[in-house]
Amino acid sequence: MLAELLARGGSALLEGFPPDGREYWAARFWDRAAAEQHVQLRSEFLTQKETIAELLRKYGQDAKQVIEVACGTGEFTAMAAKLTPASEITAIDISAEGLARTAKRVKHDNLKLVEGDFWADHDLGQADLVQCLDAIHHLGDLRQVLVRLRSLMKPGGVFVGNLWIGDNFHEFQRKRYGTAAHLVRTASFFGTAVIIRASAGQLKTGAYRTQLxxxxxxxxxxxxxxxxxxxxxxxxxxxxxxxxMNDGPQQ
Incomplete structure (x- = not known):
């Protein structure tokens, strides 16, 4: 119950301050392969991965170009290369190590890797299929992130994404870290929320990098x-x- 109270209090303090995990993720990468080995959560991660594979099989068959945002270590980039007929794939991530792993993992004749911030202008163009997986909740305000992702879609294009949702957040975290560790992490989140609110967003820590x-x-x-x-x-x-997206021009 205390963790829930701290989480609610921290979220209330952070209203109007979207997460900014750029510095955090630039220095590391999301290791989905390791997460999939978690004893209690392995089946959940694998089910989600198969869900994305099914969606790509079902909706990605007309894709000539793919843009993937926040590709991490390239697990879903490789999936797009295997499951869609795309002749061009562009993948962007802020982590140099993540991109290096993507380069080793993905087999595709026309793969372009871009190192950089999602919010910066990298002249990515537009694609028939845009995907952002395991990352939207880390990139900032949900609506703003989705609007920017939409701008990468061609008219008639498809977007495939996923979110770590807040419906059963505390249950997930207790399974992942244990009850005591979850309480410590939630207390750290609350402390960060106080710092962010008191500094009007000028100060932040890695404890707030996810919008659930x-x-x-x-x-x-x-x-x-x-x-x-x-x-x-x-x-x-x-x-x-x-x-x-509709076939007509963007509004």
């Missing part, structure tokens, strides 16, 4: 941002989804 959204709220934002929410796959801790 309840699934129903996330779906509402998807419907606001994209022309069509084609499919949503909600699981206990994750939510995969496919959205589409």
């Amino acid at each position: 959204t309840k699934s129903e709220d996330a779906v509402a934002v998807l419907r606001d941002v994209f022309d069509e929410v084609v499919e949503v796959r909600k699981e206990r801790y994750f939510m995969g989804f496919v959205c589409r």
Whole structure:
């Protein structure tokens, strides 16, 4: 109960301050392979990965170009290379080590890797298929992130994404770290929230790098941002989804 109170208090203090994990993630990478070995959560991670594979098989078959944002170590980049007919794949990530691992993992004749911040202008162009997986909740305000991702889509294009949702957050964290460690981490989050609020956002720590959204709220934002929410796959801790742009010009 204390962890829940600290999380709610921290979230209230952080209203209006989106997470900024750029420095944190530039210095490391998301090791999904390690996460998939977790005794209690392995099946959840693998189920989510298969969900994304199914969505790419179902909705990625018309893709000629793919842009992947925050590719990490390239696990989903490799999936796009294998499961779609795309002749061009561009993957961007802020982590040099993550990109180095992507280069080793992904086998594709026309793969372009870009090191940099999602929010900077890298002249990525637009693609038939845009994907952002295991990362949207780290990139900032959910609506703003999705609007920027939409800008990378060609008219008629498809977006495949997922979110770590807040529906069962504390259950997930207790399984992942244990009850005591979860309380310590939540207390650290609350302390960071106090620092951010007191400094009007000028100071921050890596303890606040994720924006967790309840699934129903996330779906509402998807419907606001994209022309069509084609499919949503909600699981206990994750939510995969496919959205589409109309064939006409962007509004």
